[in-house]
Amino acid sequence: xxxxxxxxxxxxxxxxxRLDGSTGVEKRQRLMDRFNTDPKLFCFxxxxxxxGLGINLTGADSVxxxxxxxxxxxxxxxxxxxxxxxxxxxxxIYRLVCRSTVEENILTxxxxxxxxxxxxxxxxxxxxxxxxxxxxxxxxxxxxxSSSSVTSKLTKSRGTMEQRREMEMNVxxxxxEAAMAAVEDEEDVTAMKGAKAEAAEEAAEFDESxxxxxxxxxxxxxxxxxxxxxxxVNKEDDMExxxxxxxxxxxxxxxxALEAALxxxxxxxLNFRTVIDPYYSLHYLSEQQRLDEMQADEASQGWDxxxxxxxxxxxxxxxxxxxxxxxxxxxxxxxxxVKSLYxxxxxxxxxxxxxxxxxxxxxxxxxxxxxxxxxWYNEDTGEASYGQPxxxxxxxxxxxxxxxxxxxxxxxxxxxxxxxxxxxxxRVRCSYVCxxxxxxxxxxxxxxxxxxxxxGARDISTVGGSSSQADLGENTFTSISDALAxxxxxxxxxxxxxHHWEPCLLFDKPVRIIGSEDxxxxxxxxxxxxxxxxxxxxxxxxxxxxxxxxxxxxxxxSLFTAKGVTVSMISCxxxxxxxxxxxxxxxxxAELNMHSCTVQGGKRAGITLLNSLVTAFYTKIHLxxxxxxxxxxxxxVLEDSRVIHNSTAARCSFNSACSMSYCDIxxxxxxxxxxxxxxxxxxxxxxxxxxxxxxxxxxxxEVLGDGSGVPHGESLPSEKECVNDRTxxxxxxxxxxxxxxxxxxxxxxxxxxxIDDSVSCYSEE
Numbered sequence: 198x199x200x201x202x203x204x205x206x207x208x209x210x211x212x213x214x215r216l217d218g219s220t221g222v223e224k225r226q227r228l229m230d231r232f233n234t235d236p237k238l239f240c241f242x243x244x245x246x247x248x249g250l251g252i253n254l255t256g257a258d259s260v261x262x263x264x265x266x267x268x269x270x271x272x273x274x275x276x277x278x279x280x281x282x283x284x285x286x287x288x289x290i291y292r293l294v295c296r297s298t299v300e301e302n303i304l305t306x307x308x309x310x311x312x313x314x315x316x317x318x319x320x321x322x323x324x325x326x327x328x329x330x331x332x333x334x335x336x337x338x339x340x341x342x343s344s345s346s347v348t349s350k351l352t353k354s355r356g357t358m359e360q361r362r363e364m365e366m367n368v369x370x371x372x373x374e375a376a377m378a379a380v381e382d383e384e385d386v387t388a389m390k391g392a393k394a395e396a397a398e399e400a401a402e403f404d405e406s407x408x409x410x411x412x413x414x415x416x417x418x419x420x421x422x423x424x425x426x427x428x429x430v431n432k433e434d435d436m437e438x439x440x441x442x443x444x445x446x447x448x449x450x451x452x453x454a455l456e457a458a459l460x461x462x463x464x465x466x467l468n469f470r471t472v473i474d475p476y477y478s479l480h481y482l483s484e485q486q487r488l489d490e491m492q493a494d495e496a497s498q499g500w501d502x503x504x505x506x507x508x509x510x511x512x513x514x515x516x517x518x519x520x521x522x523x524x525x526x527x528x529x530x531x532x533x534x535v536k537s538l539y540x541x542x543x544x545x546x547x548x549x550x551x552x553x554x555x556x557x558x559x560x561x562x563x564x565x566x567x568x569x570x571x572x573w574y575n576e577d578t579g580e581a582s583y584g585q586p587x588x589x590x591x592x593x594x595x596x597x598x599x600x601x602x603x604x605x606x607x608x609x610x611x612x613x614x615x616x617x618x619x620x621x622x623x624r625v626r627c628s629y630v631c632x633x634x635x636x637x638x639x640x641x642x643x644x645x646x647x648x649x650x651x652x653g654a655r656d657i658s659t660v661g662g663s664s665s666q667a668d669l670g671e672n673t674f675t676s677i678s679d680a681l682a683x684x685x686x687x688x689x690x691x692x693x694x695x696h697h698w699e700p701c702l703l704f705d706k707p708v709r710i711i712g713s714e715d716x717x718x719x720x721x722x723x724x725x726x727x728x729x730x731x732x733x734x735x736x737x738x739x740x741x742x743x744x745x746x747x748x749x750x751x752x753x754x755s756l757f758t759a760k761g762v763t764v765s766m767i768s769c770x771x772x773x774x775x776x777x778x779x780x781x782x783x784x785x786x787a788e789l790n791m792h793s794c795t796v797q798g799g800k801r802a803g804i805t806l807l808n809s810l811v812t813a814f815y816t817k818i819h820l821x822x823x824x825x826x827x828x829x830x831x832x833x834v835l836e837d838s839r840v841i842h843n844s845t846a847a848r849c850s851f852n853s854a855c856s857m858s859y860c861d862i863x864x865x866x867x868x869x870x871x872x873x874x875x876x877x878x879x880x881x882x883x884x885x886x887x888x889x890x891x892x893x894x895x896x897x898x899e900v901l902g903d904g905s906g907v908p909h910g911e912s913l914p915s916e917k918e919c920v921n922d923r924t925x926x927x928x929x930x931x932x933x934x935x936x937x938x939x940x941x942x943x944x945x946x947x948x949x950x951x952i953d954d955s956v957s958c959y960s961e962e
Contacts, residue, residue: 849878
């Protein structure tokens, strides 16, 4: 029956839990707790006799009996499961009974049993305390004189309860035993005497003062076997002898005399069982009423059996066509059709429910009546949330994308599209669509991550050793060299906080390496032989890292070498303390753009340039044994920077150009600037060794008169005229397009050394 109910609940999409005899004890409590606390559960189906008294279903407000029990106490116990302590609602009881079936007979018998209990327990005034009093016992035994004397004594005494108890205790035990022997059979009297003798013997066994006779060992066995044989012989004749003795005592031979010899209550019981009960019971009356109705209908009109059968068959086929399941005798073809209809309906309901989940139609926006707070409620699952559900957000994003097209394209879909493109130039070109596509093109999900030594991802005992790539993931590596080998042109490599030990680094493709821009000391890259950027790389960017030597190196090799490429450094620290050579070395038309960087520890020079270009802003060049900047046939532009504690601030030769504006130049051991007459040096609005720098500013006149638009021999513009406002200077492209003296120096350097003016910083912008 529970299986049929499960099919019905599944067909209509109701949530339920089930408990029967096969359910484990450890699982029953979990099912009850879930039903009582989870409002999403619609029904709890269970058998009547399962669980016993331990079932507590206070979460239910309706009890439906689909199959009644023969014992009404079982149904009463089952419905009491919803009336346990903790129930605060009104509980409705329903009982489903099919007419003209055995269920109707079961219900009738159950009502009769309940009515019998009511008559015995309630209307009979049953009282256990008064049943075994001395007076009642004598009345039941029917002892004439003794009974009447005791009754008179108890009736006449209207005193207190203590006096009644004293009178009851004074009743003679011998009179009671005599009265019981008078009404009992001989065998019962004999058995009573034997029981009394056994009780006396047992009492004597515990009496230490009595003499216990010595009995043979097999005496008890013989006595027991004799008693069993005697009972077996007299068992067949008990009923006949009892009836014969009673018939002889009353002297009646026919049925009328026997009936007259019975007591009044016995005659009433006999009359009720033979006359009243068979013809006036509830079951008889209902059956008689139905029979009368059928006879009246048959008398009024005749029955057409064929028509009735045909109508019944049509009704069954109609029910099958509507998808209803009936308990009828179906053929194999009809059974297959019914099963197909059931599966179709189940699949249809499942699809509809899944569609509501995917589209979010089950979520409804409500406002709390008490607090006025808006919230979302799912009518399908009963889930509630103050925040907007994810499915609603996705639906709104999709709607905006349909209206605004590519400008409102969902970010996850953009990332999915860009994952199939190369980082450069395809992904960069897609970033030109709008701001959303630009953020997606440089999303962190495309980064290649390098784990530090502190993470324990690789064996630090072997330089360059790495773990299995399958264990780390597709874009996770243990060394920068492995990440560079796997990177595509334009990729971004993210370094984890900590130390990274590398023998050497070779950049042969345009990439960007980022660490911690806020604090470069968190990401420390230690190389033994240095970093080299070949012309094939094109553009390389370093952001937020500290680059230093891992051990002392006797080879006079620079820490960072670049040839014919564009390098951008932002918030980087370059330290060459443990090796000879320069900290930075650029040649063959290389261009270096620095912002908020630190260069220190150069033995020959901090930055060495050969036919190259350096632009630096907010950069600190200090603690170099040689010159801070040594340029040969190159151009240098420094603004808002510090050049301190070096051997020389700048050394210019072979037609070089150097411009320093708003810089702090001081505490250099030798003269601040060393430049030949083929080179040009200019310093404007600088602090520190100003007097030493003044003699080099006069050479700018020669540069300005050489085709730069300023007549030869004219005096230099004043400081106020030469230097624009700081805000305006920052709006210009690295200060290369103005008309200040330092800009003119840079223009001449570009013309003389054929530096490509179209080269720009490789960055996200």
